[in-house]
Amino acid sequence: MKVLHTSDWHLGHSLYNYDRSPEQQSFLQQLTRIVAEEKPDVMVVSGDIYHYSTPSAATQKMYTEGMLEVHKACPKMTIVVAAGNHDSSSKLEIDSSLWQHFGVKVVGNIERNGEEVNLEKHIIEVKDAEGRPKGYIVAVPHVYPQNFPMLDADTPREERQSRFFQALLDETEKLNREELPVVLMAHLTVEGSDRTGHDESIGGIETVSLRDMGQGYDYLALGHIHCPQDIKGSNHRARYCGTPLPVSFDETYPHSVSIVELDSHHEPQIRTVGIENPMPLVTLPREPLPFEEALQLLEEYPAEKQAYIRLNVLIDTYLAPDCNERAANAAKDKACKYCYIKSNRKKQTADNGTQHLSIQEIQEMSPLDIAKLYYREAEGEDMDEELCGLMNDVLRQVKEKR
Secondary structure, eight states: OEEEEEOOOOBTOEETTEEOHHHHHHHHHHHHHHHHHHOOSEEEEESOOBSSSSOOHHHHHHHHHHHHHHHHHSTTOEEEEEOOTTSOHHHHHTTHHHHGGGTEEEEOSOOEETTEEOGGGGEEEEEOTTSOEEEEEEEOOOOOGGGSOOSSTTOOGGGHHHHHHHHHHHHHHHHOTTOOOEEEEEESEETTOOOTTOOTTSSOOOEEOGGGGOSOOSEEEEESOOSOEEOTTSTTOEEEOOOSSOSSTTOOSOOEEEEEEOOTTSOOEEEEEEOOOSSOEEEEEEEEEOHHHHHHHHHTSOTTOOOEEEEEEEESSOOOTTHHHHHHHHTTTSSSEEEEEEEEEOOOBOTTSOBOOOHHHHHHSOHHHHHHHHHHHHHSSOOOHHHHHHHHHHHHHHHHHO
8 A cells, every 4th residue: 555644734834924825835736746646545644734723714725725636636546634733623524524525534533422432433444446445544633642532431541542542453453354554643742753843832742652552553654743754663664754844944854745655564665755845944044153144144145045034143142123124124125034033142140050041032932941941940950741741731721712
């Protein structure tokens, strides 16, 4: 079975108030070409289709038109879409019945029929162009660990998630009499994964052990972490495909989709197909320099070259009030778009060992980072993982109430 694995599209994302829809449309066009060339049996989208749970009408239209073009590129291909933490599970499923006519299966939430959980909803059979079975996709949308259903009365709360995954895989095994390949989809953070560039204040920092994902799959198609990678210890059977477009300047790695070829009980054959961003995110310079030197690099940046620009500036005390205005003016008649100044202050501490931070540095920190810093200075040690989790739950609840 040939699988195209993609996730974390974040359609509707803007960067410092700049509209990114042309880049996102470019990605969808590239995806359509990749599908036409590769002709996969199935395309799996492992969550975070949208950046906001209430996407604009224009963003929803871009998604709909893009998916229809992908379908036209390979009409016999099955498409499975699972909700991520940025998506509204209910809104994603509104048109699910209609999407089925185009070979698109949408799994936004876990469905309960009274006391029973509808496990069948998550198990999708993949067929080839002649209608012969090729394999199974087990699609699990993003669910916070404490919200997984209790399948048995004696299930400990902390085992709900792992037992749910195993129950789905056990149910799939009953259907899979021909021992065809099985792909498990999930949108979460696996322990030991490389979270480079990932903002842990968004979407939670709860981690799941790879062994808690269950047994019985041939490939684990992960979403949520933006850095593409195979999970250590999985024998290449568990992978984050990464986001096709960078969401922040710190996502400096290549962006792509993954092509996975599966034969039951054999190690997956994985390769990547790169996605070109017509508007790359560029940091000038790579290593911080004083403002005047960094500004000169922006002034010398080719006028016709498209990019988002952040200046990487080294400061002793503070930036002059007109720095942002001067940087914006330097990019005014260019194709590039100036975003902001990343301040790198030489570490200074007070007599009592307390680190000095500028207002801008504080503004660039996440609430969780500030809490960690306060805790370290107040208690003399790092905040433990359990307390970080509790703090993050509070932040998430505050965000959801906005």
